[in-house]
Amino acid sequence: MHRINSAVSLSIGCGLHKQRSPTTNSDVAFELAPPRDAIEQGERIDGFWTILILHKCWGVSLQWPSTISDVLDEQINIPWPLEMFAYESVSHFTYHQVPFDSHLHPYLGTNPHPPSATLDLENVS
Amino acid sequence: MFLDDPTATNVEVASSTLALHVKAATLFERASYLGVQWKSGMVNHTQRRMILTYIRPNRLGRTYTGLDCRSRLTSIHKRVFFLRELIRYAYRYGPQATCYIHDCASGHDPASQRFCRKQCSVKSEVSRGRQSSRYRDRKHS
Numbered sequence: 001m002h003r004i005n006s007a008v009s010l011s012i013g014c015g016l017h018k019q020r021s022p023t024t025n026s027d028v029a030f031e032l033a034p035p036r037d038a039i040e041q042g043e044r045i046d047g048f049w050t051i052l053i054l055h056k057c058w059g060v061s062l063q064w065p066s067t068i069s070d071v072l073d074e075q076i077n078i079p080w081p082l083e084m085f086a087y088e089s090v091s092h093f094t095y096h097q098v099p100f101d102s103h104l105h106p107y108l109g110t111n112p113h114p115p116s117a118t119l120d121l122e123n124v125s
Numbered sequence: 126m127f128l129d130d131p132t133a134t135n136v137e138v139a140s141s142t143l144a145l146h147v148k149a150a151t152l153f154e155r156a157s158y159l160g161v162q163w164k165s166g167m168v169n170h171t172q173r174r175m176i177l178t179y180i181r182p183n184r185l186g187r188t189y190t191g192l193d194c195r196s197r198l199t200s201i202h203k204r205v206f207f208l209r210e211l212i213r214y215a216y217r218y219g220p221q222a223t224c225y226i227h228d229c230a231s232g233h234d235p236a237s238q239r240f241c242r243k244q245c246s247v248k249s250e251v252s253r254g255r256q257s258s259r260y261r262d263r264k265h266s
Contacts, residue, residue: 049147056154080144
C-alpha cells in the first residue's frame with residue numbers, strides 16, 4: 001500500500017491525472033515532456049488508470065480508508081482508457097470536446113454515463 | 126466471470142477492458158467505503174439508501190419503484206452486477222480468499238490463525254505439535 005501511495009503521488013505530481021492542454025498553465029510539480037506520439041500518450045493514460053485501479057483495490061482489500069479518493073475522483077479529467085490498438089491506429093492523437101470536469105465523480109453520482117472521450121478519427125492512418 | 130473475459134464490455138458502457146476495470150474498482154471502493162461508514166454510524170439517510178442500492182439488488186424494485194425511471198433501475202442493476210462479481214473475485218483471489226491449508230474457500234485469514242471449522246481443527250492440533258491419530262488416519266487415507 002505504501003508503494004501504491006507513492007505511485008499515486010508520483011503520477012499526480014507528474015500531472016498524469018489531468019488532460020494536457022497547451023493553452024492552460026500547468027500547475028504540476030514535475031512537468032513531463034509532451035508525448036512523442038499517440039502510443040506514448042496512451043501509455044500514460046493507461047498507466048495512470050492502472051495505478052488508480054491498484055490503489056482502489058488494495059484500499060478495499062486492506063480495509064484502509066483512502067483519504068485521497070474523494071479529492072482524486074474530483075480532479076481526474078483524463079479520458080477513459082482505450083484499447084492499445086486504438087492508440088496505435090491513430091497517427092495524431094487528440095481528444096476533443098472533453099469537458100474539463102471529473103469523469104469518476106459523475107459516474108458515481110446520478111449520471112451513470114459520463115461523457116466519454118472520443119478519438120479524433122479523422123487522422124486515422 | 127466477466128473479469129476473465131476481455132470482451133465482456135456489454136455489461137456497462139466501457140471504452141476498453143481497462144476502463145471496465147476502472148469503473149468496477151471505483152464502484153467497489155466506494156461501496157466498501159460507504160459500508161465502513163455505515164458500520165461506524167456515520168451515514169445519513171441518502172447515503173444509507175445508496176448503500177442499499179449497492180448491496181441489496183433484490184429489493185431495488187421495491188425501493189425505487191415510483192422514484193426513478195426504468196433506465197436508472199437498469200443502470201443500478203448493472204452496477205450491482207459489477208459489485209457482486211467483484212466481490213466474488215475478491216473472495217476467490219484476494220488475500221483472504223481461502224483457507225490456505227485446504228483451499229476450501231472458507232475465507233479465513235491465515236495471518237490470524239483462524240481456519241475453517243470443518244477441517245482445520247486438525248490443523249490446529251498439528252500446529253501445537255500434537256499429531257493426533259485422527260490426523261494420521263486422514264493423512265494416510
